[in-house]
Amino acid sequence: MRAMELPPSLAEWFASRHWSLHPHQHEMLDRADEPALLLIAPTGGGKTLAGFLPTLADISANGHEGLHTLYVSPLKALANDIRRNLRIPIDEAGLPIRVEDRTGDTSQTARKRQRADPPHILLTTPESLALMMSYPDADRTFKGLKRVIVDEIHALAENKRGDQLMLALSRLQTLAPGLRRVGLSATVDDPAAIAHYLARHPDPCPILHADPGPPPDIDILRTDEIPPWAGAGGRYAIPTILSEVKAHKTTLIFHNTRAQAELFFHALWLANEDDLPIGIHHGALAREQRHRVEQAMAAGDLRAIVATSSLDLGIDWGDVDLVIQVGAPKKVKQLVQRIGRANHRYNAPSKARLVPANRFEVIECRAALEAVREGQLDGDLRRDGPRDVLCQHIALVACAGPFRDADLFAEIKTVGVYADLSRAAFDECLDFVATGGYALRAYDRYQRLKEREPGLWSLRDPRAARQIRMNLGTIIDTDTLKVRFRGRGGQPLGEIEEGFAATLTPGETFLMGGQVVRYEGLNQMTVEVSPRPDKEPRIATYIGYKQTFSIQLAERIQQILNDPGRWDALPWHTREWLALQRENSLLPEPGRLLVESFPRDGRHHLCLYGFAGRNAHQTLGLLVTKGMEEAGLDPMGLVATDYAVLIWGLQPVRDVRPFLSHDGVHDALESWLAGNAVMKRTFRAAAVISGLIDRNFPGKRTTGRQATFSSDILYDTLHRYDPDHLMLKITEEEAMRGHIDFGRVDLLLKTVGDRIDQIALDRVSPLSAPLFLEPGRVPIAGKGENRLIEEEAARLMEEAGLGALPA
Template structure:
C-alpha cells in the first residue's frame, strides 16, 4: 500500500482525515500504471482518489504540459470539481495550474490554453473532441499522463458514451501510455463497464468500495387522497413543503423541466414562511444556474426544485434531505439522486419518495426494496452508433491528413466499435468523402480530398468550420432564447424554450418560466420577448425527450411486488385498498402472463394490456395492435399508454380468438413494416442521424438554422436517398436508431416472445380499479395548454376515478 508524502499527510491530518485503504490502493495502482474503474458510494472521496496521484506527481513539477485530463458529462460538474480541487492545491501551495474548458469558456481563454495548457484540464466530451480537431492537438496531448472519466455510468449505452470512447481512442493515438481512471457510484454490471472504459481487449481493473451506510428512504404518508392518475403530486404539496421546513437543506427532484416549473410555483404558493427556494434545470441561462449553484454552495438556500441536471456528482455536503416527486423510473437513477444528501461517508442519506399516483407508489416501493437488497440497474453496452464515425473521421483529418487505414485502427480501439466491419467503415468513409453515390454530384458533400501520398484532408476551410461548430451527439430541438423585458426592449436572457412551444403562443399569452409568470410579446431575432406578468392560466413549456423510461429491472420489481401480497403492508393504506379491490373484482397481473381486461365504457369497449414495459414499448404495441384490430374489423378508435400498460378503445369487443391473434410476435412483421414505412418517425430519426454525421448542420458562423429549416433539408435528402440509394448506410443507421430509441423494439420483442400463449383475458362489466389510472392517464410531456387548467383537469379526473371506484365497491357489496 502506498503512503502519502509528508506535505499531503499534514493536510489530511489538519482535517482529521486519514488515507483510506482504497485511496492508498488507487495510489499504488497509479504508480504501477494500472488503469482502474473505482466504484464507491457518494461521499467516499472518489474524486479526490482520482486526482490524488496527479497532485502528488505534480507537487514538485513546474512543467508546461498537460498532465491530467478530467472528463465530465456535465458542465456544472466541471465547475464544482474545479472549486473542490482548488482547495487542497491552495492550502498546500502546490504549483499546479487547473482550468476548465467547456462551451462556456471565453475564446481568449481557449486560445491561451492551447499555447500554455494547464497541468489539469477539466472538460466535457464535446469540448475535448473540439480540441482534438486542432493541428496542435499532438503538442497539447502528447505528454498526457492521466485521463479521469467521471460518472461513467451516465455514458454507458448511449451515443454520447460512444463519442467519448472515440475521443479516448484518439488520445491513445496521440499519447499511447496515458492512464485511464473511471469514477462512478452506481454501476449495475462492473465488469462490462470495465471493458467499455479500456481500449478494445484491455479492460481496466476494478476497485469496489462497500457502501457501509444504506440510505434511509421512506414513501410519503399523506392525509390527503392519492390520485389515480396525474404527474404533479399536487395532493402532497403541503406535505412536501412541511418536509422542507423540517429539514435544513433539501433537493427536490422531478423527472421533467415542465414538472420543475409547475412544482416550483406550487411550492411558492404554499411558502408561508417565505423560505429561500430556487429552481434549477438545463434550459435556464448559464448565469441563472451559476447564481443558484453559488447560493447553494454558500448555504443561502433551503431548497432547490431540480431535474436530472443536478443528479450527478455536485458536492454539497450540507444537503439534509432529498425528495423525489414522481416515480423514480430506475433503481440506479434514484440512488444517484439520493446520494446528493449527506455527501459524507458513513452517514446515511435521507430520502422521501412522493408518488404522484397509485401505480407510482408501487414503483417507489419496488425501488426501495431493490436498494435495500443492494441491486442496481442501468443501460448495457451495445455496438457503437455508426453516425458518429463520419464526424470522428472529419475530426481527425481536421488535425492532420491521414489514410483510411490509420483512422480505422483508431476506431477499432474504442470498445463499442470493436466489431465494426471493414465494409461498414468503407461505406462510412466514402460518405465522409463525397456523400456517397446519390449525393456526390452536390458540391456541399465534397468534404474530403485525396493527396498524392494516399492520405486525405478536408476539402476546404469551410468544411473545417462547419464541422467544429457542430461537434457532438446531442441534437437539440430548435430553441429560442427567452429575453425577459423590463423597459422598452431592454432585458436579459434567462434561458431558452423549444421552437414548437413558442409557435403555440400568441401575444398576451402567459407562461411559466424560470420560476415566474411571463407574458409573451413577440419573437425577434430568434429570441422570445416576454415581460413579468400576473396573468392567469399560464402555459407550461414542455421539452422533447424529457421522459425517463421505466427500467426493465424496476418493471420486474413492480410485477414481483404485485404478486407478493404480504409486502403490500409497506404501501400507503389507499394503495393497499386499491389493490385489494382489484383482487376482488378482477385479478392481480401475474408475473408469468399478461393480464388483458375488457369492459364497456362511454359507448365503446376498452381493452387493457398490463405489460409493465415502459411508454415507448407500449406506444409501439398500441400502434401495431390497433392496425391488426382494423384488419379484424374491430374498429379501434384510439389508444393511450403509461409505463405500466396500454389502453385501447374500440367500437367492437374482443373475444378469446381475437386475443390469440393480437398478442403474437408476428405482429412485428407486416404490421410493423407497413407502419414504419408510412410513419414520420423514420424521417425524424434520419434528421438526428443527418445532424450527427455532418450531412447537415444546425449552426454555421453566427447563424443557427431553425428546426423547420433543418427538417425541410433532411426530409429532401431522405426522399432522395430512398429513391436513388436505398441501401445508403445512413438509412440503415436511421432505421436501427428508430427501432432502438423511438420504438424500444428489442424490449417489446422480448416481451411478446416471453408471453406468447400466456395471456389471461378478463371480460368485466365495468372498469377495474387498476385500469382507472391507465384509462384516465394525463401524460406529463403533453402539458401544452394552461397550467392551471391542467391541474383542474386532474381534479376532474380524480372525481371521475372516485366515482368509478364507488361503482366497483357497490358491485362487490351486492355480491
C-alpha cells in the first residue's frame, strides 16, 4: 500500500500523455510522511514534480483550507518557471488547487491578500519567506502548513541565504509542528551533510537517490588556435564555438564572471557574420532585458545565449542541446549543474564542451572532466552558522511579536549549522539586537528590543518593524547605479558599479548587455547613456560571481602534474610545457609546497605554488611580503592566480620557511588585518546584514558612499572604544572565510608543514612564466620603494652635474 495515491484525474492526465511515474516519484508518494527527505535526482528526472506529488495527492483526496505547501528556491525566475509548469497538470487534470508565487516582483496588493487568504501552494524565495514570517499574523498564515519543498538545496547550503532559510524553517516548525521538509537537488557532493543540513537537528534525514541516467557526453573543445598563456576570456575559440552553435539547436555558453560574459558576447557578436540570433543573460542586466531573453529561449528563438550563474539552476529551457563552459569551471559540482542544462530530459545524455581560457586551465579542465566521469563531486569546508544572520533573524522574530529567549534559543539549536551555538553566544547576539552593544547602548537608534519581564522580549517601538523589514536579506549588493538610455522613458539596461561610474567622463564608452554605449551623464543616481556601436568599449567592472576553485579540484590538478602517464590526455603544447618544467625545475606535488626563486629584470622573484585559489594566494603573498619587509628584504609587489603567487623585490629570499611558519603567519595576519581596508569592507557587509546599518529608508535608499562613510565611522569608533564588540568579532570571522580566504591559507600551511621544496633557478621557470602576463599586480609600498626613489634621485642629481645629494 502506498502512503498516498495519485488523484484519478491526474493519473488519467499522465496516461493521456503516455507517461508513467519514475520509481523515485513513486517512492516520494510512499514516503510522504517522513519528517524530512532529501531527493537527489538528475536534471530532467522530474525531481520537482516528485516533490509536489504528495501535495497534489493530499489536497485532492482530503481538501485543505489555506496554505498547504511552501516551495522555496534560490531564484525568482525558478519560482516563475515552476508555477508555469505546475499549472499545466493542475489545470488539465481539473485539480482544485491554487498556486501563486511570492517574490520581490509580487505587487503589494497581492502580498497582503496572500497573507490574509493564502493559496494552497506558494512559491517563494528565502527573503520573501523571512518577510512573511515577520508579520504578527504569521501564526495564522502558516498554522495549517504541511510541507516545505526546498529546491536546489545544494546552492542554498553554501551561503547565508540558506542559513536565513533554515532559521525560518525552525520558526515554521514551531508554528506548524507537523511540518514535513523535502530537499531537492541534482548535484550534491556530500549527501549526508546536506541531509543533516535539511533535517531538524538532531533528527536524521533519509536520502532517496534516483537513477542517475546515462553519463554525459563531455570533452574539451578542440580548437585550431592554442590557448593563450594568460587571460580568462576564451575569445581565441570563437570561430570554433560559432561552428558548434550552427550545428546545434540552442547552445548555452557559460562564463564565470559577468565581465567575461560581456566581453565574450561583444566579440561573438562581431564575429557572427551569419547573423545568428544570440543573447546575453546575467544578474546585472535589467529585469525586463532578462525576461526578454528568457522568453526567447523558451520559445526556441535564440541559437546561443552567453550566460553566467544566473542560468545555472534548474529552469527548463526546452531545446538546449549543447552547453559550452568558457574558462575552467572552478568546481566540479557547478560544472555538473551547467552540463545538466543540455538535453533537459530523463535518460538523455547531456552534451557539453569545455574551453580552457589559458594554458594552465587546460589542466584544470582535464581534472574537472575526470572528476565528472568518476562521479566525484566537490564541496566547501563545513562552517558554523554566521552570527550576523542570526542577529537579523532575532530582529525579524521580534517584529512578529513578543518572544521568550529560552524558546527562541531552543528553536535555533535545531538548525544544523547553529547546533553548536552556546547560550553565551546567543545572549551576545540578543544583547546586540536589543541595545547595539556596550559602546552604542547610549544611542536611542540602537535601542530596538525591551525585556518586558524576565526572558520575555519585544520591540521597544512597534514602528521599528517597518525599518527592520525594509532592510532584511543577506545579499549584499555592490554599490550600483541604474543604467538606461537617455530620454524620457529611456530603456533600462541594468546596473554598473558605483566605483566604475565615478571614473566615467561624458563621451566614454563601455559594454552593457552586449551593447556599446556612450556615457552622457548622471541624472538622479541613474547613469544615462546613448548607443555607440561604432566605438571601442571599456568594460563595466562587475564584481559579480567570482569563486575560487575547490580543494578537491586543486588536488586532482597536482596529481595530473605528477603523473606523466596521465599527460597523454593533454594536448601536445601542454605536454611539452610540463616536460620543460620537469627538466628545468620541479612539478608541484600534493601535500608539499614548491617554491622557486630566480632573478629577472634586476629583481629577485619568488613563486609559491599553493593551489589554494586567488584570494588565499593574495593573502599569503601579503603576509610573506610583510615578513620580508620586517627582515629588510625590500619586497616590491606580487600577483596571484588560483594556482600560485609571484612575489618580487630588491633582495633575494634564500630561505622562505621563516615567513611560512604557521604561528608566524597567524601573528602577521592579526597585525595586518588591524589596519587593512578588507576589514572595513567586511564590517560594512556584516553591519548591514545584522541591522546595525540600514540600506533602505522609506522613500529612499542609502548610496554606497553614504553607507561606507557611516560604517567606517562606526568601525573606527568600536575599534577604539569597544574592541570586544560583537560586530568586530563577526567581522574577523567573516574576513577569515571571505575576501582573504584565510581558511585555505591555514589549511595549506597545516597540510604542508615543513615539506617545502625551495629551488633556486637562474631564470624564469616554464610554470611561472604565465604569471608575468597576469593583470592585477599589487605594489608593496615600503622600504624597497623608498630605496628605489633615493637611488633614482641620486642618478638624476649626478646626471644634472650636482653629484651626490648631502645626507
